Amino acid sequence: MSSTLPMEAEVAALIVEALHLEVSPEEIELDAPLFGEGLGLDSIDALEIALAISRRYGFQLRSDDERNGRIFASLRSLAAHIEKHRTR
Template sequence: MDSTLINEIKALVISSLNLEDTTVEDIDENAPLFGEGLGLDSIDALELGLALKKTYGITLTAESAEAREVFRSVKTLADYVAAHRN
């Protein structure tokens, strides 16, 4: 996996969710985005989904089972972006 894309996704998470005290290095690419990991919630998922659409032209519906898998971690997001970006 391209570490540049992983770092881009981490930076996108930080900027789109205003995680001011978090750096790219603070985010483990394999840690869960929701619950135990970064502790994101459904509103964060919507914000992140909008940022992904704006940045990479990717549309995911929050309710789909695919979206749950894609939003599992930074790595799963990066894998999805790499495979689907316009």
């Protein structure tokens, strides 16, 4: 099992906080799917996460972005995308 990078831990905490999940950030597996099987999130959850990311990191995740499937595939992929595009 790989170790969690600081940004991955931060994004896990953001997800738990934004969605009021009843799991700890440490329980979110880095490579498990965030939607459907895995964490079990849905499209409304994606909107909430995108809003929280916009507020905290200063950039927009657009609902019509064809890369969303890859961006939101897992905690690891979402954290990497945020790290690359954040403005704050």
